[in-house]
Amino acid sequence: MKSYIKRGVIFLAASLVVFCVLFVLIQTDVINAYYSQILMVICINIILALSTNLIINYTGQLTLGHSAFMAIGAYASAFIQMNTGLPFFLSLLCGSVVAAVFGFLIGLPTLRLKGDYLAITTLGFCQIVVVAIQNIDALGGAQGLAGIPPKTTFAWVFFSMIATIAILYNIVHANQGRAMISVREDEIAAEAMGIDTTRYKIMSFTTGAFFAGYAGGLYAFLMMFIDPNSFNFLKSIDFVIYVVLGGTGGFVGCIASTSILTLLPEVLRFLGDLRMVIYPLLLIVIMILRVKNIRVTSFLRRKSGAAKPKERGEDHAAA
Amino acid sequence: MPLLDIENITIKFGGLTAVSDFSISMEENDLFGLIGPNGAGKTTVFNMLTGVYAPTSGKIVFNGESIQGIQPHQITKKKISRTFQNIRLMKNLSVMDNIKVSYAYQAHYSLVSSIFRLPSYFRQEEEIEKKSLDLLKIFGLLELKNEKACNLPYGQQRRLEIARALATQPKLLLLDEPAAGMNPQETQNLMDLIQWIRREFKIAILLIEHDMKLVMGVCENIVVLDYGKIIAQGPPDEIKTNKKVIEAYLGEEAADA
Numbered sequence: 001m002k003s004y005i006k007r008g009v010i011f012l013a014a015s016l017v018v019f020c021v022l023f024v025l026i027q028t029d030v031i032n033a034y035y036s037q038i039l040m041v042i043c044i045n046i047i048l049a050l051s052t053n054l055i056i057n058y059t060g061q062l063t064l065g066h067s068a069f070m071a072i073g074a075y076a077s078a079f080i081q082m083n084t085g086l087p088f089f090l091s092l093l094c095g096s097v098v099a100a101v102f103g104f105l106i107g108l109p110t111l112r113l114k115g116d117y118l119a120i121t122t123l124g125f126c127q128i129v130v131v132a133i134q135n136i137d138a139l140g141g142a143q144g145l146a147g148i149p150p151k152t153t154f155a156w157v158f159f160s161m162i163a164t165i166a167i168l169y170n171i172v173h174a175n176q177g178r179a180m181i182s183v184r185e186d187e188i189a190a191e192a193m194g195i196d197t198t199r200y201k202i203m204s205f206t207t208g209a210f211f212a213g214y215a216g217g218l219y220a221f222l223m224m225f226i227d228p229n230s231f232n233f234l235k236s237i238d239f240v241i242y243v244v245l246g247g248t249g250g251f252v253g254c255i256a257s258t259s260i261l262t263l264l265p266e267v268l269r270f271l272g273d274l275r276m277v278i279y280p281l282l283l284i285v286i287m288i289l290r291v292k293n294i295r296v297t298s299f300l301r302r303k304s305g306a307a308k309p310k311e312r313g314e315d316h317a318a319a
Numbered sequence: 320m321p322l323l324d325i326e327n328i329t330i331k332f333g334g335l336t337a338v339s340d341f342s343i344s345m346e347e348n349d350l351f352g353l354i355g356p357n358g359a360g361k362t363t364v365f366n367m368l369t370g371v372y373a374p375t376s377g378k379i380v381f382n383g384e385s386i387q388g389i390q391p392h393q394i395t396k397k398k399i400s401r402t403f404q405n406i407r408l409m410k411n412l413s414v415m416d417n418i419k420v421s422y423a424y425q426a427h428y429s430l431v432s433s434i435f436r437l438p439s440y441f442r443q444e445e446e447i448e449k450k451s452l453d454l455l456k457i458f459g460l461l462e463l464k465n466e467k468a469c470n471l472p473y474g475q476q477r478r479l480e481i482a483r484a485l486a487t488q489p490k491l492l493l494l495d496e497p498a499a500g501m502n503p504q505e506t507q508n509l510m511d512l513i514q515w516i517r518r519e520f521k522i523a524i525l526l527i528e529h530d531m532k533l534v535m536g537v538c539e540n541i542v543v544l545d546y547g548k549i550i551a552q553g554p555p556d557e558i559k560t561n562k563k564v565i566e567a568y569l570g571e572e573a574a575d576a
Contacts, residue, residue, distance in 0.1 A: 170434050170436060182409055182412075185409035186410075191390070194423070196424075197392070
């Protein structure tokens with residue numbers, strides 16, 4: 001317990017320092033408006049990647065429809081806020097709860113399927129959500145929903161990300177997380193050890209949907225405009241790429257890969273037309289390097305052993 | 320009242336009757352062996368006992384409760400635990416975490432107390448930690464607790480799998496070919512282990528095994544299956560000389576000779 005509190009305090013202190021540095025840099029215009037916007041998108045993407053990570057890496061369920069929950073969260077929170085004038089945070093929460101309810105309802109029948117079958121059904125669900133939103137006039141239809149008040153600030157995004165990391169970390173390193181990991185490792189053995197695998201799959205899926213919905217809300221209030229097509233399955237594939245590049249399970253790897261892959265297309269803008277040739281090429285190179293065990297995670301771990309409170313391994317023994 | 324009472328269970332897969340009219344009855348702390356040629360239906364019996372298959376007809380009563388047709392994870396909660404013919408450990412998890420997974424269903428703190436790390440989380444995690452360490456200690460796996468399960472030698476993996484099954488605190492332990500792939504020395508150690516578990520944990524054990532030395536050496540009662548039917552049942556000495564058993568294993572002429 002003591003070591004947990006110690007790690008928690010270190011983590012909080014470190015994130016406060018990072019926040020202060022970034023905040024000052026933004027205030028003094030060292031990081032200009034364009035890059036601070038990218039920074040916020042990175043934070044939102046990290047929330048999304050971590051929630052996908054919980055489902056794909058920890059529970060071993062391949063979902064290709066995560067952006068649907070993001071869309072549901074984005075539309076629900078924006079719609080609620082614009083129509084009722086609910087406080088920002090409450091409308092974000094409402095959006096995430098709506099997404100979580102959808103996650104639960106979709107998970108109930110589909111999580112009986114395995115591997116590629118689950119991937120295809122979630123893909124289908126994603127497509128249904130996009131088409132459904134396109135046909136609801138109250139949500140702006142295919143033209144998108146405009147006029148969302150700009151309420152997302154850097155502080156909101158950053159601390160939401162920190163809270164997401166902390167909550168998901170706590171879930172993964174508890175009984176529930178162990179049960180989820182056992183589902184990934186061997187479903188039959190997990191059943192034989194008394195674990196209700198369906199229950200934990202749904203728990204993981206619903207939690208993932210909740211955070212995706214929350215991130216969707218942040219995204220909506222950041223962009224001030226959302227359209228259904230920006231949430232199609234290609235967006236889900238992005239999250240899968242972040243997670244796959246991040247390696248099996250690690251939080252640090254996932255955060256690093258998300259940051260790099262969100263930043264990379266922006267950094268490559270100077271290449272002009274060649275950008276979308278170079279970016280995929282880089283992606284391929286990174287993936288090949290990753291397979292050869294030069295993982296982002298192990299790279300980071302080697303560099304800073306004690307400074308990373310968010311690593312797997314020693315924590316089970318200590319908690 | 321017996322601990323386990325199986326009455327005439329039959330299972331059919333389409334037109335194939337895999338097991339028919341199988342009945343046995345076990346008391347607490349009994350040690351039974353289930354043998355038979357390949358494809359006789361031994362593992363199918365285990366799968367019915369552990370809820371993987373529901374029997375087409377018949378009754379399974381365990382500890383005074385009818386248990387046929389309920390889910391595998393519910394069976395474990397009714398105190399029946401098993402190991403697998405082909406070892407099914409959580410390969411990428413540490414030895415310690417493999418054991419902890421078995422305690423998962425016995426922990427009763429909610430998702431909320433995990434997220435906010437409420438006192439119930441620390442209390443129960445500490446208890447699980449302690450129980451797991453104790454179990455690893457008596458199984459001689461304590462030094463290996465941070466090792467990945469897939470890095471253990473074969474014999475140790477079997478040991479860990481049995482330890483993991485015991486962590487669910489069963490009253491009946493089902494061992495599916497525990498000696499498969501073991502050398503004579505490892506088999507001898509396993510025999511000692513099985514007898515020791517029975518004494519120490521005071522549980523009933525039902526095991527499937529092809530290694531006759533092990534079966535004859537530890538079981539007090541042996542059930543012989545052939546083509547899904549029980550052809551003989553009794554203490555090892557009786558089974559050794561039973562004509563039907565020799566016939567099933569070696570063919571008719573050998574039995575006559």
